Amino acid sequence: MRMALVLIASVLVAGCSSGRDEQAERIEPIPPAPSVTTTPPTTTTSAEPTAPPAPGAAVGDVIAWIEAGDAADAAQYHVATRDGVATQLGEDVAFTTPAGKTDCMTDATNSPGVLACLVDLVDPPPRPEDAYGEWKGGWVDYDGANVAVGSVHGDPGPFTAGTGPELPYGQVLAFGDYRCRVDTVGLFCANYARQTAVRYSDAGIEPFGCLQPVAAPPQIGEMFSC
Known part of the structure; x- marks a missing residue:
């Protein structure tokens, strides 16, 4: 009887051992985490414009080109x-261009907010017909919303100085x-308040901008307006 009990115990121990071995065999190893490669973000900067704006350019491009210059001592x-x-x-x-073909001046007393320029226009x-007095075909007044080209002036105005x-x-x-x-x-x-610009030559x-040709008022040669 004692021998039979020993045999049964041996069988049970062997069975439990076999079951644990099978479970151990079924445990699969955890795969390693995939490596992640991080690429630092690239920063793009727009290059400063180097060529002057062409006719019909967006006013933002004109302003950007102007701002790309070196600041003068006002x-x-x-x-x-x-x-x-x-x-x-x-x-x-008051200032003049290096070629001497454009002289500009402001006159806050008589024409606040207006930039007046005398341009040596080829044409x-x-x-x-309704103009009377001394005709100045190259006199250009620019106030941001309007550009008047050619007008009557009995005296040099601010250019007297x-x-x-x-x-x-x-x-x-x-x-x-x-x-x-220049x-x-x-x-x-460029006039920042109105977001318009003008090229004088x-x-x-x-x-540039919203300035478009319009019918000129009396005693004005050519007019652009927003």
């Missing part, structure tokens, strides 16, 4: 000179709502 442009006599202009500014607008210092190529003059930069193809000025006046 304090140097509050004076105008005529026949060797310098006149301090206070808060007004200025003709004198209107003469002309301002030269604004070198590549430099940007900031005054009021305006920023101006290039060999012309003078570019002897070849003509080129507007």
